[in-house]
Amino acid sequence: MHPAYSVIFFTTSSGAGYGLLFLLAILGALGLLPAERWFGLAGFAIALGLISGGLLSSTFHLGHPERSWRAFSQWRSSWLSREGVLAVFTYVPSGVLAIGWIYFETTSSVWNLMAWLTAFFSVATVYSTAMIYASLKTIPQWHNGLVPPVFLFLALATGAVLLNFLMLAFGIWQAWAVMIAIAALLAALALKLKYWAFLNTRSREHTVESATGLKQFGNVRPLDPPHTAPNYLNKEMGYAIARRHSERLRRHVLTLCFITPALLLALILVLPGMFGLFAAGAAVIASATGVVIERWLLFADAEHVVNLYYGREAI
């Protein structure tokens, strides 16, 4: 699949935003984070900024962005529509929670309820994003149960790395924040390794014989293409540039997205303070770069069954 840059930016940016929002809400509700004005302002500005920036960028790849309001209507059947609806729903409790945190400096009573609603809708929104991909039967690399947990845990992990940086910047850092981030990184890593193992071992069940129904005559191969220049299908679904570099890119993801942030965060346990802030900043940059490569690879590794009509033997 051709990686649309606006979609890669959207899913990674809003993923980190929802991850941070989820953690702020849960940890705020549990009283583990101080309901302090400036920390709250920075936290919600970053989380909601990443989410809103991502949502805005996702409209850039549309043919008619001015009609995007229509996308809220078909939540009964479409995961893309559900994602839009849930993303808007999330703004309500998170906005109220932010007002409580920033103006009234409290996360108790009604704000507490808002915190739990924010956490719930954050998870639901990221899950819907993942289901847009996981629901496509035409792309076996996406149509499997590992895609939603990978999206959820990567969102949590990138959000947790950001939270460490924020807590250090405001001098309220505590060791458990690193534990949460490392646990989330390890969970995401385990899921991603399992996903890559699935890609390496899965059986290719869709064949050109099944696509053409000509199995009875023997092996089927293309003779003449239907058109002499690449069409929309070849450009959108025939993208194969990164697949050749898949192994190397997976190593980059492994290093940047998981190992480097985990090691840098572990260093903070030994050396908090100014050095810790620097290490956390580096961890944020590494995990952001890594997750963008991860998302790019998710597209580039994905093969659409329509390629069976254009020379692929099995997918």
Add this chain to the structure above:
Amino acid sequence: MTTLPPATGKKLGLVIDLDICVGCHACAVSCKEWNTGGYSAPLSDIDAYGNDPHGPWLNRIHSFEAGDGTGGRTVHFPRSCLHCEEPDCVTVCPTGASYKRSEDGIVLVNPDTCIGCKLCSWACPYGAREYDQSHGVMKKCTLCVDRIYNDNLPEADRVPACVMACPTGARHFGDLGDPDSIVSKVVKEREGYDLLPELGYRPVNKYLPPRTREVDRSHAKPAGERPAQIDAVHAPTAVEKFFGWADRMLSD
């Protein structure tokens, strides 16, 4: 509404006979001609006379080779929307622009409400949907909805443009939901089949397989007397050796 109708009154669709399609592309050209002025109008071409001509066509004609030796054959293979009974292209649409008509099962895109998110084209296994870059909306086969019910056309012409154009009669149009229709009967008789049935989209359009042919071997020469195959490796002549040497020298 992108939720599917529980059942459609009719199941209008095409039956494509792979036994007699000659791969002339007349159906594709006729489709483009009609639909660039019809419901999906226009089907824009970009760089039409340049190096990278592209733009939506609603019907594409592939040619495949199947099998080897005397049992092998060339099969010309028209590919367009199959107007599935379980079309994921409809259910994934976030706006309701993509829909399946309850009266006849035709799958359409409303070009006035499509936001051009392209998700429907991802959901279609058959490559039936092509994005129109100039208009920012998705285009697809309409089963010539603006022909088949068109009172301004003579009754004999109220069939899809591709069916009208086919010079060999390889394309049939009718109600596949009616077991007594001609198309249903021919599908039953010729064992018409679904493409990629394992995906569960339940296409309405059916393909009729090429007939198996009796191979007449009465005048085939015994193996020893057969002429060498054209593409068989043969010893190069002196001239070929020279050009081979020149090619290697110049390539270094």
